[in-house]
Amino acid sequence: MTTLTESPLAPLLNRLFEEAEAMSPLAIPEIAALSREERERMMRSKTDYLEFYGRLKNAALAVSRETGLLLYMLARGSGARTIVEFGTSFGISTLHLAAALRDNGGGRVITSEFEPSKVARARSNLEAGGLADLVEIREGDALKTLALDIPPRVDLLLLDGAKALYPDILRMLEGQLRPGALIVADNADDSPDYLARVRDPRSGYLSTPFAEDVELSMRLG
Numbered sequence: 001m002t003t004l005t006e007s008p009l010a011p012l013l014n015r016l017f018e019e020a021e022a023m024s025p026l027a028i029p030e031i032a033a034l035s036r037e038e039r040e041r042m043m044r045s046k047t048d049y050l051e052f053y054g055r056l057k058n059a060a061l062a063v064s065r066e067t068g069l070l071l072y073m074l075a076r077g078s079g080a081r082t083i084v085e086f087g088t089s090f091g092i093s094t095l096h097l098a099a100a101l102r103d104n105g106g107g108r109v110i111t112s113e114f115e116p117s118k119v120a121r122a123r124s125n126l127e128a129g130g131l132a133d134l135v136e137i138r139e140g141d142a143l144k145t146l147a148l149d150i151p152p153r154v155d156l157l158l159l160d161g162a163k164a165l166y167p168d169i170l171r172m173l174e175g176q177l178r179p180g181a182l183i184v185a186d187n188a189d190d191s192p193d194y195l196a197r198v199r200d201p202r203s204g205y206l207s208t209p210f211a212e213d214v215e216l217s218m219r220l221g
């Protein structure tokens with residue numbers, strides 16, 4: 001048994017995934033009002049992401065169940081103690097990462113979210129899952145909140161916020177990624193500059209597409 005498959009976390013995650021799966025972002029009027037081209041443009045924009053994700057403040061936008069399990073296994077298998085996450089939302093991915101830290105004997109997930117109502121929901125979910133003591137939620141734009149006070153040896157980085165910012169967030173945290181650190185980028189196909197960077201053989205990473213729309217990379221020494 002692991003924290004992930006035991007109560008209270010297992011039934012909590014099941015409920016959160018069911019709620020997330022029941023709510024398509026396209027059913028949200030503020031998103032439905034946008035044309036497909038406008039949606040894609042805003043999602044990939046370096047300037048409109050605040051407005052775009054503001055329209056999505058009631059949507060979980062969570063990683064898939066499979067990606068959640070992958071995150072737990074990668075964090076658990078690598079013995080991670082320090083994890084950074086870009087994009088908390090309701091905390092579904094954070095719960096998986098914190099569960100791995102619990103089973104690794106402790107540590108800290110530093111996660112970032114600019115939407116205050118989402119921070120409150122994530123906090124409440126982490127309390128319900130019994131994992132709040134392992135998580136520091138930094139409220140505000142990750143370009144600022146993740147720029148300071150990051151521990152020197154990050155074991156795992158999850159990129160799941162505004163897609164256009166993946167290269168900037170990676171660059172900001174690069175110096176703190178330990179050799180062998182894992183980077184998981186969800187929906188990485190929407191961040192072509194990021195993919196070009198981590199797949200460049202001279203970039204200091206090994207990188208491969210993995211599962212559905214996840215890019216898994218490893219920082220070389």
Ligand SMILES: C[S@@+](CC[C@H](N)C(=O)[O-])C[C@H]1O[C@@H](n2cnc3c(N)ncnc32)[C@H](O)[C@@H]1O
Pocket residue numbers: 049053054060061062063086087088089090091092093094112113114115118140141142143160161162165
């Ligand atoms: C795809 S969702 C994250 C889902 C979450 N990782 C999960 O699986 O449960 C992306 C989240 O990132 C937040 N976000 C986007 N850009 C951000 C930024 N620059 N700083 C902080 N949060 C950001 C959005 O408000 C949104 O809640």
